[in-house]
Amino acid sequence: MSTPTFTPVIEYLRTSAQEHPDRLAFVAPDDISYSQFYQAVRQRAAHFARHGTQHGDRVAIWLPKCQDYALSLYAAMEIGAVYVPLDGTQPAERARKILDSAEPTVLVTDAAHFRALDGWQRDTLKLVLIVDDVPCDYAPVGNTAIMKLAALQPSVELPPPFAAGVDDLAAILFTSGSTGVPKGVQISYGNLHSFIAWALAEFKMTPQDVFANHAGFHFDLSTFDYFAAAAVGAAVWIVREDEQRDLAALIAGIRRHKVSVWYSVPSALALLAGSGELTSEVTASLRHVLFAGEVFPIRQLQALKSCLPAACALYNLYGPTETNVCLYYHVREDDMARDKPVYIGNTLPGVIAEILDADGQPVSGERAIGELVVSGACVTPGYWRRQEPANYVNHLHGRHATGDLVGIENGFLYYHGRKDRMLKLNGNRIELGEIEAVLGAMPGIAEVAVVAECAGDTQHIVAYYTLRHAGERLGVLDIKSYCSARLPRYMIPRLARQLEELPKNANGKIDYRALEQLTRSTSDTAAMPHADDRNEIVTADA
Template sequence: MTTVLDRVLDAARRTPDAVALVDAAGATTSYRELATAVDGLASALLRQVGPGNRIAVVSTKQPGTVLAMLAVLRAGCAYVPVDPSAPVRRQRFVVTDSACAVAIGGDYLGVPTAVTASDTPAAAFPDLRHDDEAYVLYTSGSTGTPKGVVITHRNASAFVDWAASAFPLGPGDRVAVHAPLHFDLPVYDVYVGLGAGAEVHPVPERHALFPQALQRFLAERAITHLYAVPSALTALLRRSTVRADGLPALRRVLYAGEEFRAAALAELMHALPQAAVANLYGPIETNVITSHVLDGPPGPDTRVPVGRPVGGALIGLLAADGTASFDGAGEGELVVAGDCVTPGYLGRPDLTAAATVELPTPGGPRRCYRTGDIARRDADGLLHLLGRRDGLVKTRGYRVELGDVEAAAGTHPDVAEVVVVAVPDPELTHRLHALVVPRPGRGGLTGADVLAHCRARLPGYMVPGAVHVVPDLPRTSTGKVARADLPALVTSIGKEV
């Protein structure tokens, strides 16, 4: 089989003198240098721990981290990215929970530190099999305890093989790694980018977190491909001069991880008219399973579809009665089967069982992953996300999907971002609070304005009981809205509009 690692090593043989990685200062690593360093570190790992182990990699955004990831795979091991910005206690939990043998880049994690690279390459490197673990990504569990999502070489290749065909790169391309390396978005940047012989530029945190600095980085490096979450792209629009200056070298923008408000997406496409834009969808447990390439800026009141199945993913809609449809128009919880689906959560068979279901499919019974997302498939086969299975709340005796309220408030022309929080209330079950961020130059936006806008579009029980205008929303380390922090923010604001 061809693995994601094979793609990178093949590129090193094809174009050994081409630039592979570029660091924060602009120093370069060629493909020949990368391949030599990967073999050296992999050889050292084989002598220290042997194949079949998990190895923690502190995922600082730099070329050395990418090299370490590749070396771990070369040694026949699986890497576990550790978020260096997380509390040390959480970092140590990840390393302990995943039973890592050694750590690369972290001498404080409670396991031995990996030895330095060997000057004597191993006589042979292990053959990699489809079902061998490639990496384990930790995500927050519903109980607050992180859970490790196991990704095999089969899983990784299912996405990378498709992505390399759908969004091809070449030796002339320069790819920004914007998302953190403990997230799943960089799988495209690293393995599709390096597999194509492109230049890969990890974006340092001091640039990634500040829109004006990010714009300068993208412009100075003449980046051609950017894959990011909508929150980061919206911030780039709001807090940089990208509208006026553009990014002329950028020819493709991919986004995933959360819904992109139509008005902001349209602004981005107007600011970057030369760039093709695509909406990718899929949870960490599967990586991308649908894609929708936009043929133009969306209208102000539209919700962009997540598109059609990709990469061999078989997608069904699971109804409340337990039946699933895999074709034709319909609505239900989105479930997916195929080579993309994780074998499960590390050491948590209970969570794995709860997240999967065996269903009859056109090809026979299949194990399907339950995404928790409610979706609609239209007559043309396009999939549209409607909200979360667990995003339904009750207020005043009615069931309300928070995404519907967010969508309505988000159509106000002066609103850049909006999230709705359901706060427990002894009389109403839940009271809805909207947190809105005004567009640049629209500082006069008030909560009353947004309430009036919502009242004109929603039934009374769906109108937020309070609207709070805030300068920004809290973010996770991956750039998404930190929804777990929103109730505390609402409480701290106090004043209701």
């Protein structure tokens, strides 16, 4: 396959606005044609530029999933700014950490999220744009204009479309950070092109397709939905946060919009497949079902496959945020006879995958297992204003050490697990150290250690802690309330257990292996503590 000519992803929208002006860019409740949508993008970009936003400046977006979110990120790219998407459901304290790091020129938000920021301010901030029409007066703060979308003047001089280069930044996607501060993965236009160009060739999508945008806009999976759709003039259904795990809403949306392309984490597909509601009538329109972000348990994948039309292509896509998708596997019929998850497959064009042992030496052969190191145009230029020893030099040379252990089976790469202390739950990447940093600052806690509990095909987060003063106790509601105000829901520990002392190794460091053994030994008897057990907590969907 020859390497396609570089096309910045913003150009796809511009082209579809000309070639497919009357086709829907987004479907209900966001019905809008490509020409109307691009005109709105241009208007918003003009307001960003009018308030001093320039090439390389950051435009932060903290909203629930909606058309305004997509419009704002496109408007940032239209003038060469870098969009910074924030999870609309995360606590304000974490959002402030991301905003402090990104130092945006523009913040697009709504009244509820703006109030939650409680006066947050940076010298770089020139415009806060409130997109909803909640009655409230906003006064400028310093040099920052605070404006409601409804009050903006429509007649603003439009800026020239920015001509993005391969190395220009398109986005900064913030992920969990081991120090307690989320880290920003820089995404270049070249990174996005390497994935989207491959996807267009592999999946052969058309203007008649309808994409289900299930992932959050802060999640790298979402870049496929809106950029690939715009490239062919297809429509996108934005699945709202309250619909993402609402079985009735998902089934109704697939049926109503005749969704043909679905891309999500496996857990969402497992929910649908296990419901009994994913009938042949519902799935008749599906042509491509793609999954990524975590291992898909084979029994659940078998259940999904049985619900899909025979002609529907099923793909496992692999890659951390730092590479987006770098490997893929087209699931075959004979894979359904396996008793373990399907392969992560082979590399995309232009991507090189190496398997290295603990000494950094290449290994090969069917039985060899090592860390996957990826090279190529898909690899991020690095982290935003941060140098991490593990990958700083790698990123300078277009390489990324994934921390994933892989091997080769039957000529395909196979995932064996994590090398470090990062895990994924429902596709969300979680650094256990970030949870430790948050709980470690809780009044009354002396030490804390967080581990992952594996139960069958699932993982849960377990926190162990000691108290500063003997005889004190922390209640269930205290810990739940503290975590929920500072961490996304998926990062809240499922269990929290108080110990007299955390186990230590010979170097005086916390012995995580001992804690993992303790977790395994107690999981059968303490997985679901009683309501009056003040030393253990349970959080739903953690």
